[in-house]
Amino acid sequence: xxxxxxxxxxxxxxxxxxxxxxxxxxxxxxxxxxxxxxxxxxxxxxxxxxxxxxxxxxxxxxxxxxxxxxxxxxxxxxxxxxxxxxxxxxxxxxxxxxxxxxxxxxxxxxxxx
Amino acid sequence: xxxxxxxxxxxxxxxxxxxxxxxxxxxxxxxxxxxxxxxxxxxxxxxxxxxxxxxxxxxxxxxxxxxxxxxxxxxxxxxxxxxxxxxxxxxxxxxxxxxxxxxxxxxxxxxxxxx
Numbered sequence: 512x513x514x515x516x517x518x519x520x521x522x523x524x525x526x527x528x529x530x531x532x533x534x535x536x537x538x539x540x541x542x543x544x545x546x547x548x549x550x551x552x553x554x555x556x557x558x559x560x561x562x563x564x565x566x567x568x569x570x571x572x573x574x575x576x577x578x579x580x581x582x583x584x585x586x587x588x589x590x591x592x593x594x595x596x597x598x599x600x601x602x603x604x605x606x607x608x609x610x611x612x613x614x615x616x617x618x619x620x621x622x623x624x
Numbered sequence: 625x626x627x628x629x630x631x632x633x634x635x636x637x638x639x640x641x642x643x644x645x646x647x648x649x650x651x652x653x654x655x656x657x658x659x660x661x662x663x664x665x666x667x668x669x670x671x672x673x674x675x676x677x678x679x680x681x682x683x684x685x686x687x688x689x690x691x692x693x694x695x696x697x698x699x700x701x702x703x704x705x706x707x708x709x710x711x712x713x714x715x716x717x718x719x720x721x722x723x724x725x726x727x728x729x730x731x732x733x734x735x736x737x738x739x
Binding site: 515544546551552553554555556558559567569599601603609610611612613614615616617618620 | 628655656658660665666667668669670673675713715717718719725726727728729730731732
């Protein structure tokens, strides 16, 4: 079992551009959550997808959007990038029942110049 | 909405010491509390998950406790080793509705174990 995988590992963009990050969940998991982690901070919850719908959302603007595919994989899209969007973006998968922990991927490091 | 705070922000101790990391939360109707480890530039590794009906969980040299009435959790690390050096994060579901809620994290405790 490959666990949670994310791509790409690193990404450099310029202000105003758009970016798409990808996540494949751990085998058997049906729920994908996305987090943003700025340097020296704890991860902040962006949103969560279950059954191809956004199930929960944290305090992030509409520039942040997502998608979940029938195979449970997910994408995070960020439009009109700002310098402050530079961060480590973490994907986590779990079962919707919540009786087990969330499993995290290695993250995508995004740098906005 | 749950909020989580961790103290201390950083800790440096000699190898072999027992140590305690602290986590406090605002909503006592907590569904569960989790402790994670993060190595520099890496993802998070789950250490322990305590359900609201439990008071503690143990895994090897790690023991985590949960006191809902005081809004506190502690992570106890016995006989610390240099390989324990990492940032330790506690987290709880953002909302108390249960299920696989998004998590709210503390800022973490950066732990250095001196050889």
